[in-house]
Amino acid sequence: MTAYTSEFDDIPGTRVFTAQRAKQGYHLNQFCMSLMKAENRERFKAGERAYLDEWPMTEAQKQAVLDRDYNAMLELGGNIYFLAKIFATDGLSYVQAVSTMTGMNIEDYQQMMLDGGRSPEGWRSVKDGT
Amino acid sequence: MARITAGLTTSHIPAIGAAIDHGRTQEPYWQPLFAGYEWTKAWAAGNVPDVVILVYNDHASAFTPEVVPTFALGCADEFPPADEGYGARPVPVVQGHPDLAAHLAQALILDEFDLTLLYKLDVDHGLTVPLSLVYGQPEQWPVRVIPLAVNVVQYPPPTGHRCFMLGQAIRRAVESFGEDLTVHVWGTGGMSHQLQGPRAGFINSKFDAAFMSRLVTDPEGLARLPHIEYVREAGSEGIELVMQLIMRGAMGPKAEELYRFYHVPGSNTAVGHMVLQPAGLPGGEG
Numbered sequence: 001m002t003a004y005t006s007e008f009d010d011i012p013g014t015r016v017f018t019a020q021r022a023k024q025g026y027h028l029n030q031f032c033m034s035l036m037k038a039e040n041r042e043r044f045k046a047g048e049r050a051y052l053d054e055w056p057m058t059e060a061q062k063q064a065v066l067d068r069d070y071n072a073m074l075e076l077g078g079n080i081y082f083l084a085k086i087f088a089t090d091g092l093s094y095v096q097a098v099s100t101m102t103g104m105n106i107e108d109y110q111q112m113m114l115d116g117g118r119s120p121e122g123w124r125s126v127k128d129g130t
Numbered sequence: 131m132a133r134i135t136a137g138l139t140t141s142h143i144p145a146i147g148a149a150i151d152h153g154r155t156q157e158p159y160w161q162p163l164f165a166g167y168e169w170t171k172a173w174a175a176g177n178v179p180d181v182v183i184l185v186y187n188d189h190a191s192a193f194t195p196e197v198v199p200t201f202a203l204g205c206a207d208e209f210p211p212a213d214e215g216y217g218a219r220p221v222p223v224v225q226g227h228p229d230l231a232a233h234l235a236q237a238l239i240l241d242e243f244d245l246t247l248l249y250k251l252d253v254d255h256g257l258t259v260p261l262s263l264v265y266g267q268p269e270q271w272p273v274r275v276i277p278l279a280v281n282v283v284q285y286p287p288p289t290g291h292r293c294f295m296l297g298q299a300i301r302r303a304v305e306s307f308g309e310d311l312t313v314h315v316w317g318t319g320g321m322s323h324q325l326q327g328p329r330a331g332f333i334n335s336k337f338d339a340a341f342m343s344r345l346v347t348d349p350e351g352l353a354r355l356p357h358i359e360y361v362r363e364a365g366s367e368g369i370e371l372v373m374q375l376i377m378r379g380a381m382g383p384k385a386e387e388l389y390r391f392y393h394v395p396g397s398n399t400a401v402g403h404m405v406l407q408p409a410g411l412p413g414g415e416g
Contacts, residue, residue: 004286004357005285007358008285008358008361011329011358011361011362011366012328012329013327013328013329013330014324014326014327014329014361014366015326015327016285016361016366017283017284017285017366018284018285018286019284019285019286022195022198022284025195026195029190029194029195030194030195030196032190033190033194033195035215036213036214036215070326071327071328074326074327079190079283079284080325080326080367081189081190081283082190082195084189084190084215085190085215088214088215088216089215093145093397094144094145094325094397094398095145095397095398098325098326098330098331098398099330099331101326101327101328101330102327102328102329102330102331103328109331112331113331113333113394113395113397113398114395116333116335116394116395117322117331117332117333117335117394117395117400118324118329118330118331118332118333119333120332120333120334120337120363123329123332124362124363125362
């Protein structure tokens, strides 16, 4: 862990997609990329567990996908632009999928965005509480 | 001699492309956003360059987890719109300028910017949404485009300073091209946004306003902003803003701001858009 990466841990509610996380999430993100092909989306939808078992992913990564637990996927090396292939397969928009990571329901999240977005106040630093 | 006559920044949110493609631009949610580009569309119709060097980032469309180039230049004859999982956008195939691209590749690499060169590239919303915002829905794009893809997905992306220096090098490279061409440089992405984790939906309008002003008046100082400050003040995906410094470097030491627009929200993102030109050109104040 270098100073460069450890600084990011001070940002609340955020997992920065570092080179380390890219390595950790390589197979998870490759699975996501496979969903760019319609025939793979069909096979995945027909049997999610069996499709996931074709990939050398960790059990925790597979479970996070099955649960659509996007925060867990981020923690395990997923990146949002790859994970987008999962929620596109589910027919969800970015706003719908992203809201699931915030603990807010979709209506409240959308209203927050219409009201100008999440305020930076209180979301800048864990250490400083600002 | 080729010369750079304007620069432009704009967000490249995918939902904007979907709104255009599905005829929803006049819906109440979208109308104020598209109204903010009307000035630019009129300006752009009267200022059509030969080539746009379009700085953008790919979003897991052309680049997989297997290859992560920091700076990649599109050298092909043409660039088809990518299928991002919903089918390709119904927009024209982007025509490249392989002669200028080959010249840029040579000049920039000899200037010690070690670019990746792309001879096959499908371009995603990062590149096609800005074209749609500026040129609407034509049968063919009115300009040739040289894509410059920047990694801003996996950290570390290039530093703001490196981006600014690359922009300066692009200016030198364009000016050493023998053919008489006009060139615009577009820096896309941003403004503040975060698409992940409990902090998703993060928007910082104060930071965005200051960034837009400093991009014009204090680019060298702005270029020194470390990555942690982008994440802290503009959100984890707000790091895309470093790409705007490539555009600014290409404008030369002084730039004039012709137009500015800012709007929240576009989907999860703050929309920012500016038109600049190098100081001293006709059409500006000085």
